[in-house]
Each structure stands twice: as structure tokens, then as C-alpha cells.
Amino acid sequence: MPASSHPHPFADWLGDRAVPLTHLDPEAPLDDLEPLCDIVGDARVVAIGENSHFITEFSHLRQRLLRFLAERCGFTVLAFEYGFSEGVPLDAWAQGQGADDDLSTHLATAIPVGVEEPLRWMRRHNAATAEAPMRFAGIDIPAAGGSLLPALAPVADYLRDIDPETLPAIEQAMRIAGSFAGASAASAAPAWTRLPAADQDALSAILMRLRIRFRAVEVLYVSRGDRPSYDIALRRLEAACHADYGFRAMAGLYAGTGWTADTSARDVYMAESVLWHLQRSDPGTRIALAAHNAHIQKTAVSFNGHLTGLPMGQHLHNSLGDDYLALALTSITGHTADMRPDENARFGFAVDDVPLPPPEPGSIEAAFADAGLGLSIADLRQAPRETPGPDRYRIQSAYLHTPILDAFDAVLSTPTSTVADIAR
Numbered sequence: 001m002p003a004s005s006h007p008h009p010f011a012d013w014l015g016d017r018a019v020p021l022t023h024l025d026p027e028a029p030l031d032d033l034e035p036l037c038d039i040v041g042d043a044r045v046v047a048i049g050e051n052s053h054f055i056t057e058f059s060h061l062r063q064r065l066l067r068f069l070a071e072r073c074g075f076t077v078l079a080f081e082y083g084f085s086e087g088v089p090l091d092a093w094a095q096g097q098g099a100d101d102d103l104s105t106h107l108a109t110a111i112p113v114g115v116e117e118p119l120r121w122m123r124r125h126n127a128a129t130a131e132a133p134m135r136f137a138g139i140d141i142p143a144a145g146g147s148l149l150p151a152l153a154p155v156a157d158y159l160r161d162i163d164p165e166t167l168p169a170i171e172q173a174m175r176i177a178g179s180f181a182g183a184s185a186a187s188a189a190p191a192w193t194r195l196p197a198a199d200q201d202a203l204s205a206i207l208m209r210l211r212i213r214f215r216a217v218e219v220l221y222v223s224r225g226d227r228p229s230y231d232i233a234l235r236r237l238e239a240a241c242h243a244d245y246g247f248r249a250m251a252g253l254y255a256g257t258g259w260t261a262d263t264s265a266r267d268v269y270m271a272e273s274v275l276w277h278l279q280r281s282d283p284g285t286r287i288a289l290a291a292h293n294a295h296i297q298k299t300a301v302s303f304n305g306h307l308t309g310l311p312m313g314q315h316l317h318n319s320l321g322d323d324y325l326a327l328a329l330t331s332i333t334g335h336t337a338d339m340r341p342d343e344n345a346r347f348g349f350a351v352d353d354v355p356l357p358p359p360e361p362g363s364i365e366a367a368f369a370d371a372g373l374g375l376s377i378a379d380l381r382q383a384p385r386e387t388p389g390p391d392r393y394r395i396q397s398a399y400l401h402t403p404i405l406d407a408f409d410a411v412l413s414t415p416t417s418t419v420a421d422i423a424r
Contacts, residue, residue, distance in 0.1 A: 024057060043322065051328070076135060078136055088154075096127060140239075151240040161224075177240075192247040231280070294395055303400070
């Protein structure tokens with residue numbers, strides 16, 4: 001692979017310290033990943049990123065890393081950038097409920113972000129393992145911000161038994177939510193802006209009233225049902241509240257009138273969901289967390305010098321300290337999947353297969369290229385701080401500027417990347 005004529009000093013350190021890996025095949029032996037044991041250490045949550053969704057190599061690497069963390073490091077939960085509410089039946093399926101073919105039905109309307117193959121592996125793994133089965137945990141707002149209904153419909157079912165007085169309110173919220181629902185925020189957010197302001201305000205008011213009522217009469221709800229059902233229903237309602245807030249935040253961002261970092265609502269919900277699952281799991285539970293690099297990074301997200309978001313990884317690092325580890329996945333050459341808004345497309349966006357130019361100087365991708373590295377992993381915590389490290393990384397075909405040594409604990413780079421057929 002080409003190296004620049006003026007390599008960054010960081011590339012010298014990287015070339016000496018990065019560990020080469022052997023396999024991309026998800027079914028290949030795992031021995032080449034053994035250096036990951038030292039990187040992971042005793043961390044309770046290990047986040048596995050990707051610089052773009054819909055990349056074949058990242059999907060394969062994520063599956064290999066999941067296998068390794070489960071089989072060699074004792075991890076028993078896979079948390080995924082996938083709806084909290086929609087994740088509940090997927091966990092049951094991974095535990096062996098229903099037929100193998102049911103998964104296709106569960107995922108029929110979901111954006112294909114790479115959750116299917118890990119789930120199929122988990123179901124096979126659990127069927128063959130008598131102890132410590134793998135669990136699946138959704139952590140995101142419903143439908144990637146596209147619809148409140150996957151969260152509100154089961155909350156309505158819960159309230160039908162526990163508090164039927166509130167049914168007219170939640171049914172009104174569902175009617176409004178259904179009027180602009182889409183497959184992702186890319187389609188739902190612009191549809192939300194076209195709602196009458198009275199409907200926008202009524203939806204927010206109902207959701208907030210229900211959320212406060214859940215808190216205020218918790219003892220009553222639990223006495224009429226049970227603690228786990230209450231906890232799940234409340235978390236679903238909170239997902240709808242955060243998603244609703246996100247529509248206002250996105251509208252303000254695009255109109256130029258938004259508040260600073262207002263789009264952080266989704267990321268704080270995801271971080272709290274990870275902690276929610278961790279707190280309700282057995283002592284010693286360790287979670288493998290799969291999400292975009294921009295969600296797992298430990299530094300704030302800024303574009304053009306403007307603070308736009310405080311990511312999930314920053315919240316988790318603040319809560320867990322060294323028990324949280326962020327592992328970025330990136331590539332040097334090949335193609336990436338640029339997501340272009342298109343309300344007429346199935347998920348509200350089109351996926352463009354874009355060739356990657358040589359990495360920008362100062363990027364972590366340029367450092368891997370300058371070091372002449374192929375498939376490899378580097379523990380960035382060992383990097384010298386007296387020499388400035390990379391200050392950007394690829395996010396689709398663009399770059400996000402952030403101090404890489406602060407944002408991530410480790411980086412895994414593949415020489416090339418290709419866009420998965422399923423994304424086109």
C-alpha cells in the first residue's frame with residue numbers, strides 16, 4: 001500500500017508496536033487475536049466500532065472479535081447499536097426460543113447494520129454451551145430514530161393491564177407517531193418537521209407526562225405486575241422520549257437554531273442502556289458493544305469547529321473509567337458506504353459505493369499506511385504522548401477531527417474495505 005513521502009513520527013512508533021493479524025474469515029481460528037487479551041485486560045465493556053456501516057470487512061472482523069471475547073475472555077453479552085425495545089425478542093431468539101427462520105421475520109424491517117450473523121452465531125453457540133449463554137442487548141432508540149411505535153406499542157400493552165386509565169393518552173401519542181413513522185431518522189425527521197406544531201407539542205407533552213407518572217407511581221405499578229416488566233416498560237418509554245427529543249434537536253441543527261450538542265440525546269440513551277443491562281446482569285458480566293466509531297469514541301464530536309454531540313463512549317468512560325475500552329475499526333484503501341438522504345429510498349437514505357482516495361495526512365489511516373501495515377491492531381494506550389498523535393479518522397468518505405489517542409484505546413485496521421451487497 002502507498003506510503004506518504006513525509007511520514008508522521010507517530011507512524012514509526014505504530015510500525016514497531018502494531019500487531020499483525022492473520023484472518024478476516026469469521027470462522028477462522030482465533031489464535032492470531034491472542035494479543036487482544038492484553039489490550040482488553042479486565043474491562044467490563046469493550047466497544048467494537050466501525051468507520052462506516054455496511055462494510056463487509058468490518059462485519060467479518062466484528063464477528064471474529066465477538067467469538068474471541070466470548071470463547072477466550074468470558075464475555076456473555078453482545079450489546080448492539082439496535083433498538084432497545086426491538087432487542088428484547090431478539091435476545092429470546094438467541095436463547096433458543098422459536099424456530100431458526102423466525103429471525104428473518106424479526107429483522108424484516110430493520111436496517112441491515114450487521115446484526116444477523118452475530119445473532120445466528122449466538123444461537124448456535126448457546127445451543128452447544130450448557131453454561132454462560134450469550135445474551136443479546138439492544139441499546140438504541142427505536143428504529144434508528146425512525147419510529148416511536150416499536151417502543152410505544154409494547155408500553156401500551158403493559159399499561160392495558162397495569163394502568164388502563166392512561167390508554168387514551170398513549171393511544172393518542174401512537175396516532176401522532178404513526179403519522180410520520182419511517183424506517184430510520186433519515187425519513188422520519190423531515191416528516192416530523194411537516195407535522196402541525198400542535199401535534200409535535202402534544203406528542204412531547206404526552207410522553208413526558210407518562211414518563212413522570214411511571215416514576216411517580218412506581219410502587220403501584222410494580223405491585224400490580226412485577227419489577228422486570230416495569231423496568232423494561234419504563235426503558236421503552238424513555239426510548240420514545242429520547243427519540244422524540246431527537247426530532248426537535250435535528251430540526252434545530254439543520255435550521256441553524258439548535259442548542260449546542262443537542263443531538264447528544266440519542267447517545268446518552270445508548271450509554272444508559274449499556275449501564276442498564278450491566279446493572280441487571282449477573283456479577284462479573286462483561287459486555288461486547290458494537291456501534292459506529294463516532295458513537296464509541298471517548299471524545300466529543302465536532303464538525304467545522306462546532307460541538308455537535310457528546311457520544312456514548314464519552315458517557316461510558318465517565319461512568320466506568322478504565323472498565324470501558326474503545327476499539328476503533330478502520331481501513332486504508334478500497335470503498336466505503338456513503339449514506340445520502342433520500343426519502344424515497346427504503347430506509348430513508350441511499351447507500352453510495354464510493355472509492356477511497358489515499359488517506360489524509362494526520363489521520364490514523366495515513367499512519368497505518370505510512371507504517372506499511374496490513375491487517376493489524378495497535379494498543380494506543382502505549383503510544384508516546386510527547387509526539388502528537390493523529391488528529392482525525394475516516395467517517396464514511398469524510399474525516400472527523402478529534403485527538404485519536406484520547407478518543408480510542410486501540411485501533412484495528414484492514415488494508416481494504418468493500419461495501420456489502422445488502423446495503424445497495
